[in-house]
Amino acid sequence: MVERYDVVVAGGGPAGLAAARGAAAEGGKVLLLELQAQIGGQTQSATWVPADVITHPLKESIVANMKEVRLHSRHKELSISGDFGAIVDRRLFDKFLAAEAVASGAELWVGSPVKELLVSGDDVRGVHVEAGDWVERIESELIIDATGARGEWSSLLLRKVLKRDWKRELLALSNEYLMVNVTNDQSADLFFTSYFAPLGHAWVYPFGKRFAMAGVQGVRIHPDAALDEFIGRRGVPRLERAVPVAAFR
Ligand SMILES: Cc1cc2nc3c(=O)[nH]c(=O)nc-3n(C[C@H](O)[C@H](O)[C@H](O)COP(=O)(O)OP(=O)(O)OC[C@H]3O[C@@H](n4cnc5c(N)ncnc54)[C@H](O)[C@@H]3O)c2cc1C
Known part of the structure; x- marks a missing residue:
């Protein structure tokens, strides 16, 4: 079954969670997809914030x-x-941001890696999500790439849509x-x-x-x-x- 959303956000770090919260608060049907099994499960755990x-x-x-x-x-x-300012525990900080996004009406899926961007010509049509045997095709004309600097998918978006690459090194x-x-x-x-x-x-x-x-x-x-x-x-x-x-x- 094909799912449809107004906005799909790939990546559940602070940028993606803030984007999902904002878009949902404006009344959009929003889905956030996070690769890892938990929000805030990313590598670094301490962040210094103002x-x-x-x-x-x-x-x-x-x-x-x-x-x-x-x-x-x-x-x-x-x-x-x-x-x-303060040092925050990112594992908790991100979970509180997730709670705010959900309270604004965003839907949030963990363990949901975006594997491919669905593109038709120069237009983005959605994303392909895949984990093991589970495959989902999600349609949306607005995809927010918030997969972070390390995300494989970040360069996919640049290559496919903006037709340029960047130097990972x-x-x-x-x-x-x-x-x-x-x-x-x-x-x-x-x-x-x-x-x-x-x-x-x-x-x-x-x-x-x-x-x-x-x-x-x-x-x-x-x-x-x-x-x-x-x-x-x-x-x-x-x-x-x-x-x-x-x-x-
Ligand atoms: C060691 C270290 C220390 C740092 N210290 C500080 C600090 O003290 N203060 C500060 O302000 N900043 C600090 N930063 C920077 C800060 O962590 C980043 O600026 C911030 O995490 C960026 O947020 P983001 O949401 O853009 O990306 P990220 O936090 O990287 O989140 C990206 C999310 O996308 C997910 N993702 C990736 N690929 C996919 C995919 N294909 N499908 C679905 N989800 C995907 C990832 O699992 C991750 O959860 C530090 C960074 C590092 C590495």
């Missing part, structure tokens, strides 16, 4: 408030105090570890050292009382090796007795 984007009930996803940022470069250290690569045994305060450490420069950096964010997220991001780095090098270095504040207990790639 205070003004966190409205109730998103507040419940806060794991730390940020009152200080320490910047570390090869030759200089700088500490700045102020209200720097220019994507910044990143890895994060959840570290335990951390001495935390309400601060973030950001590292802009020659190891990651010019197109990358590393960070340590508090994540609850004894946990922290330690991550690296950069173009043309090997994120596994760079993260191990980063947390293994002597002198990274707070991480001296810490050990990784989860990896997010």
Whole structure:
């Protein structure tokens, strides 16, 4: 059976959930399709957001408030105090956004990867969703690609509709570890050292009382090796007795 919607949103990250909420609030029949088995199941789990984007009930996803940022470069250290927003647990944050989208009237399917764009000439007609033996053809003339920078489908849309490709190797690569045994305060450490420069950096964010997220991001780095090098270095504040207990790639 062919399903029909006014708007189909591919991808249940913050962009897709906000788009679905907005379109449904305007009265559209909206379907959001998420590849993973749960909303908020994506790789990275801690996100630093400005205070003004966190409205109730998103507040419940806060794991730390940020009152200080320490910047570390090869030759200089700088500490700045102020209200720097909060660290939220993305697994919860995204689920609260999903609740808002559903409350606005959007339909939400998880475990539903968009595998193909249905195109007729230059017009988009819908999407093809497939998982194992389950196949669904969904028609809509408005498809919102919110599959994120890593989505295979993002480049499919560019290739099929805009007739151009993009260079995946220019994507910044990143890895994060959840570290335990951390001495935390309400601060973030950001590292802009020659190891990651010019197109990358590393960070340590508090994540609850004894946990922290330690991550690296950069173009043309090997994120596994760079993260191990980063947390293994002597002198990274707070991480001296810490050990990784989860990896997010
Ligand atoms: C390690 C790391 C740390 C970060 N830290 C911060 C931070 O501190 N603060 C900040 O503001 N930002 C941070 N970001 C960036 C932030 O995560 C992104 O900007 C944000 O997630 C983008 O949201 P999005 O909805 O566009 O995409 P995403 O969050 O990537 O969501 C895309 C969704 O689409 C789904 N999807 C993919 N393909 C398909 C398909 N074919 N069919 C259906 N669904 C599909 C995915 O499963 C995913 O759920 C960080 C990113 C990384 C990688």
